[in-house]
Amino acid sequence: MLLTREKDGALASRTVRDGRTGQFRAAAIRLARRNPVAASGVLLLTLVVLLAVFAPLAGTVDPDAISPIHRLRSPSLEHWFGTDSVGRDLYSRIVYGTRVSLLIGFSVAVLSTGIGFLIGLLAGFNRLADALLMRIMDGLMAVPPILLAIALMALSGASVGNVIMAITIAEVPRVTRLVRSVVLTLRDQPFVEAAHAAGTRGWRILFIHILPNTVAPLIVQATYVCASAMIIEAILSFLGAGAPPTVPSWGNIIAEGRTLFLVAPYIVIVPSLFLSVTVLAVNLLGDGMRDALDPRLANRM
């Protein structure tokens, strides 16, 4: 950041505008210029989202339309990605599958972040709650997320909603841990003590001092949760414990294509590529956001 020296020697930044949103916009533009990798992640993700949102307009047909005469066709001009074992257009299924994956990914990210935030906040502030809650979280974390999700699905039955719930429960402990540690660190910071000394009441300290400083790491964590959720959903579906088979999720498509791999490898490969690219995009976005939101503190050289 080029610094200009004004007459009385005060440091001022030319490129940073006043106000928080102005700062964020400026930071984002700077980021795009100096970190093309992260910027490409944003771009990629935007494309995926657009694809999902405008699925009906993306040259698709009814993803559920069965047409046995056309089954297991290779990719052609008529069926861009070919057809599956019951003749459904793979391209359409994959594009509509984008919706499912994104829905699940984002929902899990939002829910687990929200719940984890509340629990982590409570744990960070109250020692008794901390002991109790963190032991529960430890217990949850002891079980591998996928097994946990499978167990929950077995209990609740197959539906997209249940998938979201199951994966959320599996991801909450990690978020809680993060929030708790951030809150614990912040509580000891001098500026919180200064707020106490200035007569700030408890809840104000929470909202004005603690909360804004947890947002940055939380957002970054949310993107990783999103990526993780999409993969877990794919695994669940692959194992048959995920979304119902009628729903065109990528995991389901891959599961269906498993036995036909030698005959029609594209049924497995293409959705896997889509999944990989989307997860990569989300991860790049997370890395980029971490860089954009944090180095304000690291700017002193």
Add this chain to the structure above:
Amino acid sequence: MTASSAPLLEVEGLRKYFPLNDGWFSNSGRQVHAVDGVSFSIGYGETLGLVGESGCGKSTVGKVTLKLTDPTAGKIRLRGKDITGLSRGQMRHHRRDMQVIFQDPYSSLNPRMAAGDIVAEPLVNFNVAPRKEIPEQVAELFQRVGLRPEQASRYPHEFSGGQRQRLGIARALALRPSLILGDEPVSALDVSVQAQVINLLVDLQKEFNLSYLFIAHDLAVVQHISHRVAVMYLGKIVELADTKALFGNPLHPYTEALLAAVPKPVPVGRGAKRKRIILQGDVPSPVTPPSGCRFRTRCPHAFDQCKVEEPAFREIEPGHWAACHLRSPASKAGGMANPAVGEPSPTANG
């Protein structure tokens, strides 16, 4: 010294012990005796300097005095009123009278709050003025501490270390307190910036009749800014006197050693080696302080009584207090007006 009515702040027998977290349920019974019986007073418009090395408890004294953390024992009186037992809610009223300036200009300001909001926070908390007038008051505070009011919308990371410290001072000043605790307020600043901030503090004191409890480890700074100075060692005050008296005629061996240890910006003359008192060893643990006088393990003049009996904090000369058996008339080695500054006894303690 100003002899006007009761002092602004009186602290008596202050103790603060922290439980040691080394057991299954975080309490093994052992405690850190961070502050172990400290008494002093501060008058209006006066600066009391509190010096000592790391671990002596001076920061804790500051925090407990301002009731940022509750004392284990002792009394604190502000303007004659006993505030020791007050709850958080009851303390709020008194908060307006006692404020803090912290050491680290980087972490003492919320990085996500604009500078103006940081300074305005105390004003908002106490509804000092209607919302509309607050920016004006903030602007005035900015100018008082030498910052430009236009910078109120900037964020802390856009300011230099010295400027951030000025923001901290503006924040402390907002409620027009009578007492400001400065917990190493200039230690993290460069020398040239330090001078600016010290001058500012002195100016503000004169203008607002402020009292400072000035905690520092830099003796030269403390000497410059304080009217009286207290020296702490391992949780206790070992000497307390007017600045001139303390620096000119230190009565406690630890004070002597401290003064001698400070590297002075005056070059050693050719050939002549400066007389030094180099203390051997390190500061003992505050969990198990030595019996008797706590300084005896490093004191060049320690004798038998020092091991057995803790020296009382006595007024050796008018206004000049010290806790040392060498100075007490009843001690075996009493009568030594000023032990010679010489080589320490050859007990190497690590």
Add this chain to the structure above:
Amino acid sequence: MTISSAGMQDAGPVAVETAEPVLRVRDLQTHFFTRDAVVRAVDGVSYEVARGETLGVVGESGCGKSISALSILRLIPSPPGRIVGGEIRFHDQNLLELPMSEMRALRGNRISMIFQDPMTSLNPVMTVGAQLGEALQLHQGLSRAEAEDQAAEMLKMVRISEPERRLREYPHQLSGGMRQRVMIAMALCCKPEVLIADEPTTALDVTVQAQILELINDLREKLGTAVVMITHDLGVVAETAQRVVVMYAGRKVEEALVEDLFDNALHPYTRGLMAAIPSHAPESGDGGRLAEIPGIVPSLGAAMTGCSFAPRCAHATEVCHNEYPPLEEARSRHTVACWHWREFAGDKARP
């Protein structure tokens, strides 16, 4: 190279007038290439140090003193940093031209460095003995047992009590002062010819600081090491150095023998620094104003014409803002970079 006996005298300044410099930094330039600007951390600095002598390098944060020291050992993180110019002569070799393998052979062996924070400079998961022994085994090819004996000897030399016990302890079990002694022991275990001390006592208490400085002085006398003492504390410089270099914004602004500097500082920055220190003497009362240097240290990324101190200097004139003053020899062994130094000659350093 003539090794004069001058290197073996006590901490008096007469010692090294005839000794050849062991280390010569000439016109060093170390720049950091960041996204927005090139930060010229060290911008043409020259100094030298002779055997058995302590050279004080003094300046505030951001002046480049630490970077210049790291450059000597080529420890600059690259990217974003790079030594772009100058040479560093150790005896007859230019260190900047040496291959890394030879640099590694020099580090800890013939040129050593100690840092400010002993806690982070010592490996927390290795015992003291292991760390000390590592350097010995590496550079002197000692066996483990021999290295352990040597290590115990070194701990004795730095006045740590119960050295055998300490060898088996971990850094976190030692106090700050002891850790710094261990660092000194590690730095000196191979009897280096040059010791670079980067703010070795800043993080320590005053009484421990006095012990450490005395220790460094004694070891310097005993081993004849050349010491580069980097600090922001003029008091430390006064008590340990024979010659002093003052740095500001990446350049050397003044260099002199230590008494000469304190008695007759010629650069406005040096004079300002000295006036800004609350003087530690019983006569000075409270309430008096400290002489301030207005403004702040300039950012090293912005391009600057003229003297880098001009914006803060009360005596700056037009030439000061337009052209950077060259280093001139004002007196014997006293150089200064200021257009107006003649106006200050003859005044006492402290007004």
